[in-house]
Amino acid sequence: MKKLLLFFIMFFLITIQLMALNVSKYKIDVTIDTETHSISGVSEIFFPYQKGNILVPIGNKIEINSLFLNNTKIAVDIVKKGNENFLKIVPVYFKDQNKLEIYYYGTFKNVPQNAMFSQEFMNIGTDGYIKDDFVYLPPDGYWYPHFDGVLAPFSLKVKTKSNLIFVTTGNFLGKSSDGIYNVFSFSEDKPVEPIFLIGGKYKVDKDYLNGISIYTYFFNEDEFLSSKYLAAVKRYIKMYSDLIGPYPFKKFAVVENQLPTGFGMPSYTLLGQEVLRLPFIVYTSLGHEVLHNWWGNSVFVNYSEGNWCEGLTSYMADHYYKELKSEKDAVNYRRQLLVNYMSYVKKGNEISLSEFIERHNPAQRAIGYGKSLMVFHMLRKLVGDDVFYEALKNFYSEMVWKKASWEDIRKIFEDTWEKVHEKTLEEYKKENKKIPEFEKNLDTSLDWFFSQWIFRKGAPEIGIKLNMVFQVSENDYLISFDLTQSEPLYKLLIPVEIVTEKGKEFRKITFSDKEHEFQIILKNKPLKLIVDPDYDVFRKLYPEEIPPSISTVLGKDTLYVYFSNNFKNSESYAKIMKSVFPKKDIFKVKTLEDALSKASEGKCVLFFQTPSENLNSKIKDISMQDIDIKDGNLFLNSKPNPIMGNKKAIIVFKNRMTQNTSLALFVDDGNEISFERVLNKIIHYGKYGYLIFDGEKNILKGEWETLKSPLILDIK
Ligand SMILES: [Zn+2]
Structure with missing residues (x-):
């Protein structure tokens, strides 16, 4: 998660002249009163x-x-647009440099009920709240007047009588006391995006790396996790400083949130308690x-040309960690991205x-993260590792x-x-x-690459299609095959693996026609030809390449649900499913015969x-996978x-009847509360x-093996 772009865009549409406004700086000075849930001060x-x-x-x-422009009091003129208010300032007294002082007061009490963490929906149902044990003030609640999408430096002073510890973007300058108030300065x-202000009863731990302060702001009960997080942040900052360039801020903080978020802001991340406690978070998110x-x-x-940053970040984080683990992990990861694309992305x-601007559903995620990541992967395969990493360094130093x-x-x-190419030629x-x-x-030139992929x-x-295999001489075999592609045509760099009697051989083929014949000479007798064995190309998978998985079911708009006669609370289960997946059509089928007949029509049945x-x-008979349930055991x-x-x-x-559609079996103890929680979680297990x-x-979690693929040719 990042920026609050939706607001930025809405705003952009409403008042274009505002976007031109250059803010040189915000200076915010506020007092937070947890008893009255209020904030007051000057921006x-x-x-x-x-x-x-x-x-x-x-x-x-x-x-x-009250309102002052360049130290002169001016009238307050409020313009309403929809649900939002705007302060109208006329340019009569504008100078070369201007200072607008806004004295304001506000109450924030909107504590969200049952906020649920979700990969897809980032609005967690509050524009901010001030409580005695926690303060959560996101920028879109306007706890200080500011312009969305405008990047600017800031300074902030927070005064409070409470014993809360405050944290936000940027440098923490220190905490002092004036006898009545605790004062936090930042x-x-x-230039940074509009800021969140967070306050909590934190235990703060601190470490350093090359002049960068690294903090954890954790609740008492989670402080034991701090050393793990501090060490991991140090590791990441070091790794990416080496790969890209120096870390751009003076601090990084991991801040625990009462709300279930997984937000990344400049110089800190705001993680919900449940997220923070997940053991894999330090290794991934x-x-x-x-x-x-x-x-x-x-x-x-x-x-204006789409958001490249999620694809590149996912490629250098999520995918890179898989690569560091093993090549096989990275291959599986890429295959899953293609499966997600096939499951969630449809014509409409x-x-x-x-x-792509920001993800709001799994289809946008499959493109804005998944496809984008694959584009960086293909770019790397095209230019080679040396050029790729050098170009990233250049990109950073030129565009920071x-x-x-x-x-x-x-x-x-x-x-x-x-440049790298010229150097190579000179060396020759x-x-x-x-x-x-x-x-x-x-x-x-890379015009063709970006125009077809972006x-x-x-x-x-x-x-x-295999044409022939031919023994040319005693030691040489020739294999001839056609590659085909559907229109519109792409220019592709396709890896091909040939399994021979004495091991594997690899080739890279550039292919841009609808159909093209390729011939390869081999020293050993070929047994098998595999196109794109490691999922290096962003392409449509064949149904046979897609193993049945949670995401193949979650991608369906219509689900049919059958409950066995012994299943007690089928009514409430159906209701829970509808509430967790409000956009899906969910139908109950009464008999097993009806369910099987829906399945035979290619419908997704649970x-x-x-x-x-x-x-x-x-x-059991219609499953292509080896499953059974007997005497309280699930056999996989x-x-x-x-x-x-x-x-x-x-x-x-x-x-088995339709060859490829997915069905699902739910074996359930009947506990509705845990059923709802599990359903809410399963998107993470796609x-x-x-x-x-x-x-x-x-x-327990596991993946099924892929069945045969049309891109694997057995050569007899
Ligand atoms: Zn991200």
Whole structure:
């Protein structure tokens, strides 16, 4: 998660003249009273000369006491637009440099009920609240008047009689006391997005790395996690400073939130308690949020051509950590991105990367994160590792504290590639060596690459046909095959693996026609030909390449649900499903016969049963995966897993009758509360084919093997 872009865009549409406003600085001085849930103080906005009126957004929570422009009191004029209020300032007294002082007061009490963490919905239902044990003031609640989407330095003083500890973006200058109030001071001289103000009963731990202060602000009960987080943040800052360039801020803080968020802001991350306690967060999301300080928070996104920053951040964080673990983990990760694309992206919701701003649903995530990540991966495969990492360093040093677009990325990658290439050619000349053909003919332009991947929707569909295998001489074999692709055509760099009698051989093929014949000479007899074995190309998968998984079910708009006769609370279960997935059409089917007939029509059916029932043989028969339930055990590939007690199991399997649609089996103890919680969680388990929960805690997860693929040719 990042910026509050939706507001930025709405705002952009309402008052375009405002976007031109350059804020040189905000100086905010506020007092927080937890007893009255109120905030009061002054926000000073410094800005250069401006033609025309200024409308300062003030939301709908604060009231203006008085207003001064360049030290002269002026009248308060409020303009209402929809639900939001704006302070109208006429330009009569504007100078070259201006100071607007806004004295205001506001009450924030909106504590959200049952806020749920979600990957897809980032509005957690509050514009901010002030309580005796916690203060949560997001910028979109306008706890201080500011312009959305405008980046500016700031200084902030927070006074409070409470014993809360405050934290926000930028440098923490210290805490002092004036006898009555505790005073917290912050500042940042770099341009930053509008800020959140967070206060809590924190235990603060601190560490240092090369002059950077690293903090954790954790609640008492979680302080024991602090050392793990501090060490991980140090590791990430060091790693990315080496890969990209120096860390752009003077501090990084991990801040625990009462609300279930996973937000990344300049110089800190705000993590809900539940998220913070997840053991894998330090190895995944934390690094992603640290990396956003380079991509997003210091190289800003020029959204006019789409948001590149999530793809690059995910590539250098989530995907990179898989690569560091093993090549196989990275391959599986990429395959899953393609599965997500196939599961969630349909004709009606497909966008190009140049249209992606921010994710609001799984389809946008599959494109704005998944496809975007794959584009960086293909770019790296195209230019090579050396050029790729050097270009990223150049991109950072050239664009830091500026707004960058895909076009800037293209230019910098092209320039870097060209320079590295020129150097290589010079070295050949210096050493009087013959320049190889491929170096001579190398084309370092990237126009075609960016136009097909960034500005076009969709993905290529690749096919293969074997023509012949031919023994040319005693030691040489020739294999001839056609690659095909559907229109519109892409220029693709496709890896091909040939399994021979004596091991594997690899080739890279450039392919841009609808159909093209390729011939490869091999030293050993070929047995198998595999196109794109490691999922290096962003392409449409064949149904056979997609193992049944939670995401293949979650991607369906219509679900049919069958409850076995022994299943007690089918009514409330159906209700819970509708409330967790409000956008899906969910229909109950009465009999197993009806359910099976829906399945035979290719519909997605969810079969519910209790743990003590054996699996009905008719359901077992239509599964392509090896599953069974007998005597309180769930058998997966013939391996028993006990499911009695407070357990829930979700198993997704493929329908043998239709060859590829997914069906799911829910084995459930009947506990509604944990069912609702598990349903809310399963979006995080999208890639898995089977899950077992004890209550709401996951105790088993696994993926099914991929079945045969049309891109694997057995050569007889
Ligand atoms: Zn991100």
